[in-house]
Amino acid sequence: MKVKSLAIGSYQSDNNIFLAPMAGYTDYPFREVALKTGYGLSFTELVSAKGLLYGGRANDELVFCGQDKKRTAIQIFGSDPYSMRCACESEYLKDCQVVDINMGCPVPKVFKNGDGSALLTNVKKASEIIKECVKSGKNITVKIRTGLKKGDDVAREYAVMAEDSGAKLITIHGRVREAYYSGEVDFEAIKKAKESVKIPVIANGGVFTTADADELMEKTGADGVMIGRGALGDPFICAKLLGKQPDFTLKEFILQHIDNLRSFYPERRGILEFRKFVSYYFRGAPNVKDVKMQLFSSEDFDKTKEIISTFLTK
Template sequence: MEVCTLAVGNTQVKNNVFLAPMAGYTDYSLRKLQLEMGAGLTFTELVSAKGLMYGGAGSKELLYSGEEIKDTAAQIFGADAFFLRAACESEYLKDFKIVDINMGCPVPKVFKNGEGSALLTDIKKAENIIKECVKSGKIITVKIRTGQKKGDDVATDFAMMSENAGASLITVHGRVREDYYSGEPDFNAIERAKRAVKIPVIANGGIFTEEDAINMIERTGADGVMLARGAIANPFLVSKLTKTPINITLKDYMLKHIKLFSKRVEDKRAAMEFRKFVPYYFKGMTGVKELKLALLKAENTAEIIELLSKNL
């Protein structure tokens, strides 16, 4: 695939290989690591616009982006245009140039509130949300799925509506809500959406290898790819795609990850956060069963650092 800079509204992003928003995973630590691997743009995990406006400390923490804020988009979700626009205009998002609106989250708690993927059932409401957020002066991007159930394809209509409403980029996760995260992405739906608009269309879903990324671009003609679980399971995938020279082993990467966590949060929590990544990092590795088990039980970061340092 051709890796190139991308104009998004009135800004340029470094390249067209993005790291997806992933709740519980793409905190500052992972975003920083993947920017070092060459990602063109990263996203915070979804943050409730209402939660933010009611001053939730947790929401603010999710937005922390350090100096990397220039290569980070804030992703917000909600059903109420008033709150979404207010979030865009708030102090919390002041330093983010790009704000992404989540229209794909399948989680029942979100869906039942008319948020996330529920917006795909109400194009007028979604349009109003985008128009209101655009008035904030932020560069607004949108992340959608292709619909609710097998056979749906709302991607083209949503891409056209988003462009007309003033959005500067759309990411299409080529799966429907009932797919959650499994199954082959609907390449045709992404391709149709791409052909229908002039704003960049980013393709997402099921990219775990370089070949998957090449195949995605070939089959959809999309302007770029967004990597999600593939970037967690294979920390070097972004660097391979972007041809970013790196001089770091998986062991060093893991050590860096745990140290970044421990700088940001209380020690026990840093250990817990790191433990979530263990199944991904050790997948397919042989002879590490005991180390994996020990890491999954580790209660503090010193223990994790020692285990990794001595056993890898």
């Protein structure tokens, strides 16, 4: 794919390969090490705008960006325009240059409140939210899906609305709500949206290999790609797309990830978080059954690191 820098309002990204927001995965410990492989921008998982206004320790964890403030967008969700703007203006987001609005989350708990992908049925409300958030002075971006059910295509309409409302970039996950995260990506819907706006359009969905990224870019004409699950299964996918040799090995990547978890969470919590990655890190590798069992039963970081160090030669 053609690598290029992107202007997101006043923010300039180094390149057009973005790490997707993934609740329960793209926390600070993972983003910190993933960003070292070259992503132009990463995103926090969705954070409740109202939750940011009520305060609480969970927020500190969710929005923490450490040294990576410049390359981390904070994603917020909600459907009350004023609360969304107040969240953008809150102390929690003071160092953040790009705020992304979630208009794609399919989860019932979120949808039932009129948040996330429910906003795809209310273009007027969606526009009000964007306009209100833009008043905060942040560079506002929006992440949508192509609709709610099979056959829907709201991408073009929402891209035009987002641009008219002041958004500086739109990411289109080329699937509908009912598809969740699987199934074919609607290249055509993304392409039509891209052709209708001047702001950068990022295509998302189904990138697991560099060939997938090339196809997504080619078939949609998008300005860049956002990679979700592919970034968990292949920690070096971004480096490959950039044509760069990563500065470290898979073993070093995983050990760094573990060290980050160790500094960020209490031990038990960190171990549980790490277990979620085990299947991704070892997907497709031969003779992993035993090592996976060992990792799933390890209760402390030293033991976990020892297992990784013994199993992976590099």
